[in-house]
Amino acid sequence: MPEPILSLRKLEARYGDFQALYGVEMALNEGEVLAIIGANGAGKTTLLRSVSGLMSNAAAQVVYHGQPIGALRADEVAALGIALVPEGRQLFPSLSVEENLLIGGRLNRKGPWSLDAVFELFPVLKERRAFASTALSGGQQQRVAIGRALMSNPDLILFDEISLGLAPVIIKSIYEALPGIVGDGMSAIIVEQDVSKALSVSDRVYCLMEGRVSLEGRSRDISREAISRAYFGVE
Amino acid sequence: MSDQPHEISRSSQAARVAAVLGALIIIILVAAPWWAGRADMRLMGELFLYLALASLWNLMAGYAGLVSVGQQAYVGFGGYMLFALTIFGGLHPVFAIAGAGVLGALIAIPVATLIFRLRGAYFAIGTWVIAEVFRLSFAQLSALGGGSGSSLPVGIVRSLASSRSGRESLSYWMALGAAVTAITVVYLMLRSRRGLALTAIRDNELAAGSLGIDIWRTKFVVYVVASGLTAMLGALIFLQKLRISPDAAFSVNDWTAFVIFIVVIGGIGTIEGPIIGTLIFFALRETLADLGTTYLIVLGVVAIVVMLKAPKGVWGFIVERYDIQLLPLRYRVNVKEHAKR
Numbered sequence: 001m002p003e004p005i006l007s008l009r010k011l012e013a014r015y016g017d018f019q020a021l022y023g024v025e026m027a028l029n030e031g032e033v034l035a036i037i038g039a040n041g042a043g044k045t046t047l048l049r050s051v052s053g054l055m056s057n058a059a060a061q062v063v064y065h066g067q068p069i070g071a072l073r074a075d076e077v078a079a080l081g082i083a084l085v086p087e088g089r090q091l092f093p094s095l096s097v098e099e100n101l102l103i104g105g106r107l108n109r110k111g112p113w114s115l116d117a118v119f120e121l122f123p124v125l126k127e128r129r130a131f132a133s134t135a136l137s138g139g140q141q142q143r144v145a146i147g148r149a150l151m152s153n154p155d156l157i158l159f160d161e162i163s164l165g166l167a168p169v170i171i172k173s174i175y176e177a178l179p180g181i182v183g184d185g186m187s188a189i190i191v192e193q194d195v196s197k198a199l200s201v202s203d204r205v206y207c208l209m210e211g212r213v214s215l216e217g218r219s220r221d222i223s224r225e226a227i228s229r230a231y232f233g234v235e
Numbered sequence: 236m237s238d239q240p241h242e243i244s245r246s247s248q249a250a251r252v253a254a255v256l257g258a259l260i261i262i263i264l265v266a267a268p269w270w271a272g273r274a275d276m277r278l279m280g281e282l283f284l285y286l287a288l289a290s291l292w293n294l295m296a297g298y299a300g301l302v303s304v305g306q307q308a309y310v311g312f313g314g315y316m317l318f319a320l321t322i323f324g325g326l327h328p329v330f331a332i333a334g335a336g337v338l339g340a341l342i343a344i345p346v347a348t349l350i351f352r353l354r355g356a357y358f359a360i361g362t363w364v365i366a367e368v369f370r371l372s373f374a375q376l377s378a379l380g381g382g383s384g385s386s387l388p389v390g391i392v393r394s395l396a397s398s399r400s401g402r403e404s405l406s407y408w409m410a411l412g413a414a415v416t417a418i419t420v421v422y423l424m425l426r427s428r429r430g431l432a433l434t435a436i437r438d439n440e441l442a443a444g445s446l447g448i449d450i451w452r453t454k455f456v457v458y459v460v461a462s463g464l465t466a467m468l469g470a471l472i473f474l475q476k477l478r479i480s481p482d483a484a485f486s487v488n489d490w491t492a493f494v495i496f497i498v499v500i501g502g503i504g505t506i507e508g509p510i511i512g513t514l515i516f517f518a519l520r521e522t523l524a525d526l527g528t529t530y531l532i533v534l535g536v537v538a539i540v541v542m543l544k545a546p547k548g549v550w551g552f553i554v555e556r557y558d559i560q561l562l563p564l565r566y567r568v569n570v571k572e573h574a575k576r
Contacts, residue, residue: 052445078447090442092435103435106428107447152447 005030005187006051006156007063011070013046013055013211020046022211028156033188035202035219037195039231042208044191045087048158051189052084053077064156079107083154087161087191089145091133098129100144104151111153112184118147121177139170146174150181157182159190163197175201195227209233264411268404276403280410280475282517287410287417287468288490289497289509291461294421296495297504298433299457300440302355305362307491308346308369309339309462311484313469315373318479321391323378328395332409332470339466343459351451351458363487370485384480392477406475413471417464422506424460429453437504496534500541502548511550 004027013021021043028034036044049055051062053074062070069077078084083104091100101118119126122143128136133144142162149157163171171194178201182188192198199205199219207215207230215222215230267276288306295301316335320326326334350361374382396402424430432453435443444450469490473479483489493516501512519537523530545552 054441054445073451074441074444075447075449078445084445086442086445090439092438092442094434094438095431099431103431103443103448104446106432148446 002029003066004028005065006189008047008051009061009063011047011050011057011061013043013050013057015046020211021050024208024211024213026206026213028187028189031185031187032204033182033190033202035198035205036189036191036208037193037198037205037227037231038208038214040193041210043211044208045160046211047208048084048160048189048191051077052082052158054084078152081109081153081155082158083149083152083156084158085145085149085160085162087164089138089141091141091144091148093132093134095133096130097125097133097136097144100133101125101147101151104148107152109153113150113153115151118150121150121180122147137170138166139174142166142170142174146177146181154186156187156189159188159192161191161193163192163194171197195231207231261411261415265408267407267411268400273400273403276407277475278517278521280407282513283410283414284468284472284475285494285497285516286414286509286513288465288494289501289513290414290417290421290506291465291468292491292494293498293503293505293509294424295457295461297498297508298425298430298437299454300437301454301458302359303362303458304359304487304491304495305364305366306462306465306494307485307487307489308362308366309343309465310469310472310490311366311373311481312342312369313339313466313471314473314479314484315376315379316466317470317473318379318385318387322388328391328474329409332467332474335470336463336467339469340459340463342466343462346462347455347458351455366485366487366491370481373484374481380480382481384478384483386478387474395474406471409471410475413468417468418506418510420460420464424457425506429456433457496538498548500538500548502550502552502554505548505550505554508548508550512548515549 497512502508
């Protein structure tokens with residue numbers, strides 16, 4: 001069996017006195033799409049923050065391509081080919097759409113993604129390339145956030161609640177674009193509260209409850225009852 | 236909006252008018268020795284030096300989030316380096332000013348390495364402490380006059396120009412050049428690739444980091460460049476004053492508090508803000524200077540009122556109301572109203 005590209009080994013995370021993750025074990029294989037589901041406060045975003053370097057952990061708790069990266073800064077993690085599409089988009093309001101995308105391409109990593117490739121994926125962004133990012137609708141801003149992460153040509157892309165605050169029709173169109181994004185050997189972790197959306201695009205799923213993994217399995221095999229139990233902790 | 240005819244450019248009517256007016260004003264200012272009196276030139280020279288100091292502080296605080304209350308460390312350091320390099324090194328004052336800048340940037344490297352470990356208010360306090368360390372250290376140097384300071388020897392002053400009017404003109408031009416250089420450096424830096432990163436850091440530090448921007452290094456470069464240029468300004472300031480002492484050289488009031496006042500009332504995080512702020516500061520100072528300490532109270536009241544009523548400063552208020560950019564950094568979408576009809 002090939003080595004996973006990302007392993008979480010007894011990952012613990014704290015906000016001061018509050019412990020958000022308790023010994024989370026997880027593995028992601030190359031080209032795999034992993035969904036992480038769970039209720040509010042289950043630790044999903046904390047897990048992505050730990051992987052992306054926004055939270056500092058013990059080095060050996062996050063291993064990427066065999067290298068301990070748990071203690072690296074966010075920019076060092078990004079340079080290794082891990083990109084984050086953060087919750088709430090977090091665009092740069094002073095910059096135009098194109099400038100937001102170019103910031104993502106600063107790392108100059110080789111790969112299929114360029115400004116033209118992002119504009120081909122999301123034509124509306126080409127049309128609005130010179131607009132202030134704040135002048136865009138929520139769905140368009142989410143496309144900028146995804147395009148910005150892709151511009152770094154990552155090997156692993158982390159999506160944090162990409163459907164949050166968007167209309168169902170917009171969520172649908174963004175999820176329809178995902179297979180075109182995560183093909184070609186790119187791996188992905190999708191954190192999502194919308195369970196059916198998460199299951200529809202992922203190979204495997206982990207459910208978190210109160211900072212612990214409560215369920216793990218192949219997305220197509222997992223039953224709704226098992227998810228309900230793992231999600232809410234009730235029979 | 237996309238259905239309406241529109242054009243995209245950095246430029247605008249206001250920016251083009253500002254560029255032409257700016258060029259005209261610079262030409263008129265360069266010619267000041269032929270039309271202005273001695274006192275006016277001295278005042279304008281001082282105004283330009285404050286404008287340059289404010290532009291650099293704005294680059295650090297307004298763009299890189301480095302709220303330093305210790306930039307007097309570099310003003311004083313630059314001033315002392317001018318004296319040391321001319322008196323002991325035998326350098327011509329103009330070369331000594333450049334040397335002060337280089338040495339200022341060099342000394343900023345270990346200082347930054349130390350104080351970048353601090354965050355927010357602790358960083359601000361740390362910079363002040365460093366400035367005090369500089370002041371106390373230079374007060375120990377008896378070769379440079381110790382606590383009572385020293386004057387620039389007449390021979391060095393005369394090496395600038397043989398006549399007094401020649402020296403005054405040269406000092407004035409150097410101050411004008413410093414202001415134009417500081418604004419140009421800030422403008423070009425912000426329009427560069429690094430400027431994009433700097434703006435991203437100002438907007439959202441966490442997102443910038445997760446996109447691979449090395450926040451520490453970007454801020455470090457800004458701190459070192461701004462400090463080196465501030466040291467050059469310090470050398471220029473004390474070349475005009477001809478005398479230096481630790482209290483004058485490392486005065487937090489003169490070189491940092493007034494500068495912060497200028498940037499805050501003008502508009503922090505904008506290139507135009509320090510220009511407006513400097514004009515307001517000097518207008519207040521020249522009209523209220525006779526009031527003694529009341530003048531400082533009025534400055535404080537003005538600062539508080541501006542912070543409460545227009546937290547983005549006078550320029551920020553104008554931009555919000557009229558959407559004007561005189562030194563355009565961002566692209567704009569201009570909808571063509573006539574074509575629409």
